[in-house]
Amino acid sequence: MVGTYLNLIVQGALLGGLYAIFALGLSLSVGVMRFVNIAHGDFIVLMSFLLLVLSSVLKLNVLLVLPLVIPLAFAAGYVLQRLLLQRVIGDNALLPLLVTFGLSIIVQNGLLQGVGADTRTLSAGALDVASVQIGGLSIGVLPLLTFAVAVALAFGLDWLLYRSRLGAHIRAVTLDVAAADLIGLSSVRVYAIAMGIVGITVAIAACFMGLRMNFDPTSGPSRLLIAFEVVVLGGLGSLRGSLLGGIILGIAQTIGGQIDGAWQTLAGHIVFLTIFLLRPQGLLPRY
Amino acid sequence: MQHVPANQPLIIAVSRIVLLGGALALMVAPRFLDPGGLTMLTEFLCLLVLALMWNLLAGYADIVTVGQHAFVGIGAYAFYGAAVLLRLDPYLAIAAAGVVALIIALPAMLIVFRLRAAYLAVGTWVVAEVLMLAAGKLPNFGFGSGVSLPVAVAREFGARPAERFATIYWLALALAIAAFLSTWLLLRSRVGLGLTAMRDNEEAAGAMGVNLLRSRIVCFLWTAPFLGLAGAIITLQKLRISPAASFSIIDWTVFVIFIVVIGGIGSLEGPILGTILFFVLREHLATLGTWHLIILGTLSIVVILIEPRGLWGLLRKALGGDVIPVSHAARADFGKAEAP
Numbered sequence: 001m002v003g004t005y006l007n008l009i010v011q012g013a014l015l016g017g018l019y020a021i022f023a024l025g026l027s028l029s030v031g032v033m034r035f036v037n038i039a040h041g042d043f044i045v046l047m048s049f050l051l052l053v054l055s056s057v058l059k060l061n062v063l064l065v066l067p068l069v070i071p072l073a074f075a076a077g078y079v080l081q082r083l084l085l086q087r088v089i090g091d092n093a094l095l096p097l098l099v100t101f102g103l104s105i106i107v108q109n110g111l112l113q114g115v116g117a118d119t120r121t122l123s124a125g126a127l128d129v130a131s132v133q134i135g136g137l138s139i140g141v142l143p144l145l146t147f148a149v150a151v152a153l154a155f156g157l158d159w160l161l162y163r164s165r166l167g168a169h170i171r172a173v174t175l176d177v178a179a180a181d182l183i184g185l186s187s188v189r190v191y192a193i194a195m196g197i198v199g200i201t202v203a204i205a206a207c208f209m210g211l212r213m214n215f216d217p218t219s220g221p222s223r224l225l226i227a228f229e230v231v232v233l234g235g236l237g238s239l240r241g242s243l244l245g246g247i248i249l250g251i252a253q254t255i256g257g258q259i260d261g262a263w264q265t266l267a268g269h270i271v272f273l274t275i276f277l278l279r280p281q282g283l284l285p286r287y
Numbered sequence: 288m289q290h291v292p293a294n295q296p297l298i299i300a301v302s303r304i305v306l307l308g309g310a311l312a313l314m315v316a317p318r319f320l321d322p323g324g325l326t327m328l329t330e331f332l333c334l335l336v337l338a339l340m341w342n343l344l345a346g347y348a349d350i351v352t353v354g355q356h357a358f359v360g361i362g363a364y365a366f367y368g369a370a371v372l373l374r375l376d377p378y379l380a381i382a383a384a385g386v387v388a389l390i391i392a393l394p395a396m397l398i399v400f401r402l403r404a405a406y407l408a409v410g411t412w413v414v415a416e417v418l419m420l421a422a423g424k425l426p427n428f429g430f431g432s433g434v435s436l437p438v439a440v441a442r443e444f445g446a447r448p449a450e451r452f453a454t455i456y457w458l459a460l461a462l463a464i465a466a467f468l469s470t471w472l473l474l475r476s477r478v479g480l481g482l483t484a485m486r487d488n489e490e491a492a493g494a495m496g497v498n499l500l501r502s503r504i505v506c507f508l509w510t511a512p513f514l515g516l517a518g519a520i521i522t523l524q525k526l527r528i529s530p531a532a533s534f535s536i537i538d539w540t541v542f543v544i545f546i547v548v549i550g551g552i553g554s555l556e557g558p559i560l561g562t563i564l565f566f567v568l569r570e571h572l573a574t575l576g577t578w579h580l581i582i583l584g585t586l587s588i589v590v591i592l593i594e595p596r597g598l599w600g601l602l603r604k605a606l607g608g609d610v611i612p613v614s615h616a617a618r619a620d621f622g623k624a625e626a627p
Contacts, residue, residue, distance in 0.1 A: 030406075036406060036408060036409050038353070038408065038409070084588075087592055088591065088592070092595070093351075094345065094351055094552075094595075095591055095595055097351055097408055098351075098544070098548055098587065098591055099588050099591055099592075101353070101544060101587075102545075102548075102584040102585070102587045102588040102591075103584070103588070104584075105541060105580050105581075105583070105584040106580075106581050106584040106585060106588075108580075109577040109578075109580040109581045109584070110577075110581060112577045113576075113577045113578065113581070221412075221536075224409065225409065225412060225413055225416060228406075228409040228410075228413070229413065232406065232410075236406075262423075262424075262431075265416075265420060266417065266420045266421070266424075269413055269416060269417045269420070270417065272413065273398060273413070273414075273417065276398065276401070277397065277398065277401075280401045
């Protein structure tokens with residue numbers, strides 16, 4: 001019995017690694033550009049489909065296709081920010097929200113039109129089912145890899161944002177656009193680079209999501225809700241908090257799903273709302 | 288300096304007559320329309336109510352909700368529960384839908400008002416998702432697949448289908464008129480004045496003593512019963528409740544946001560214009576399936592880029608004034624010294 005629950009907690013925590021990857025990009029775009037990208041989940045799903053198509057066309061393992069897609073994802077984020085989102089960010093938080101809302105619906109229905117409503121998954125070949133024995137628990141290699149990537153990404157982004165030159169630029173623009181422009185930073189360029197980095201996290205999230213769970217063109221909103229809950233649980237602007245938030249949500253869902261399959265999603269939401277009411281600033285607030 | 292056409296008062300007077308004419312046409316419509324047309328007009332009125340409510344929240348009270356469909360669903364389920372399970376008088380059951388929506392809005396507020404600005408949108412979505420999933424767990428309401436409204440309940444609104452459609456139409460029209468007039472009065476009251484002041488300059492409004500939180504709470508609670516009542520009327524028309532359809536985010540939130548954004552957010556004319564346009568587009572695009580939503584999404588982004596106040600924002604520039612005045616004009620002697 002204890003073994004069962006230990007197993008659930010470990011599996012849940014590993015699932016939480018995936019959720020943290022969902023959330024990192026959202027956390028970055030909220031922290032830097034001060035708006036929640038409603039299309040975040042749909043972008044992840046769109047990238048999953050891109051990976052699916054490319055890996056079948058190139059006949060390559062999807063984990064090998066990912067490095068090819070990452071520059072593309074950076075460019076897509078950069079261009080999206082430069083050409084569209086840059087026009088609406090500013091004092092009125094309503095406008096970027098509504099624009100990304102429109103994008104979300106366009107992506108969902110574009111995918112429905114383009115690839116149909118079928119449910120898909122990605123495959124990494126033999127890695128899909130490989131597992132290792134640790135302390136009597138059988139743990140999948142893929143979930144373990146996902147978790148490792150999540151940790152690396154969280155600490156990497158944290159370093160980038162708070163220790164690097166580029167991070168200093170991004171934070172300067174976030175604090176005061178006019179002052180940043182005054183000292184010679186191009187805020188437009190900095191925003192675009194930040195969104196490009198978000199694009200990279202989206203591509204990574206897409207790869208590991210597709211390997212771990214089913215997706216279809218309308219899966220985006222549920223991924224957005226998870227990413228959002230993780231960001232709020234972790235504490236706004238805290239990338240390492242996202243890791244913790246992801247783990248909590250993953251464990252809550254896994255245990256909920258064990259009690260009754262239909263309760264998986266609901267259990268996650270209820271744990272989120274409960275913690276949020278008790279601790280609205282999040283678990284590891286950055287500021 | 289605002290552009291004011293030479294014959295501005297005339298244009299505005301004509302616009303108001305058109306608006307009144309439209310309202311009168313709705314009053315006599317049942318005499319001339321077949322059941323199909325009447326059904327569509329009922330849908331139009333329900334969607335108009337939802338659009339007016341979303342506009343009040345997003346356009347005035349700074350509560351950009353993506354969870355509006357939750358209250359429509361709650362209304363549907365409350366109506367079913369009251370009419371079928373509790374066997375209340377069906378008209379009383381409709382009223383119960385509004386009351387239950389209001390009651391559920393109270394705890395929902397605890398969560399929603401802790402989130403600011405951008406977070407609020409997704410926060411409301413989470414709350415709506417929870418309510419929808421919870422509705423699917425209710426044993427007496429058919430769990431996840433839902434349940435049909437018994438024929439006996441539907442008959443209470445008219446023995447023959449034609450009578451029933453007419454009754455439902457009158458209910459929808461009454462709700463739409465009540466929603467429109469009361470929202471208009473709310474916006475012209477102290478609450479609305481404070482919200483408009485807040486929209487223009489939040490700090491100055493606060494410094495002048497506008498109680499921001501109270502105004503926002505009033506608006507949030509204001510919309511809940513209207514959404515619940517609309518949910519009950521929609522259920523009467525569809526004769527079925529289910530988590531997927533009663534809490535449909537596409538039907539009761541996505542379309543509504545597009546209607547208000549394209550028509551013009553932050554005005555009363557905008558939602559009306561948007562709803563009319565939406566139905567015209569729907570007649571032509573509905574057969575296109577997914578393209579319908581792609582076109583609406585693109586249109587809404589284009590409108591935001593060109594004029595954040597929507598089509599009505601563009602028209603208003605041409606007209607040079609409001610057709611439905613929400614603001615109060617300054618009195619002619621405003622600012623002049625008192626006569627000795």
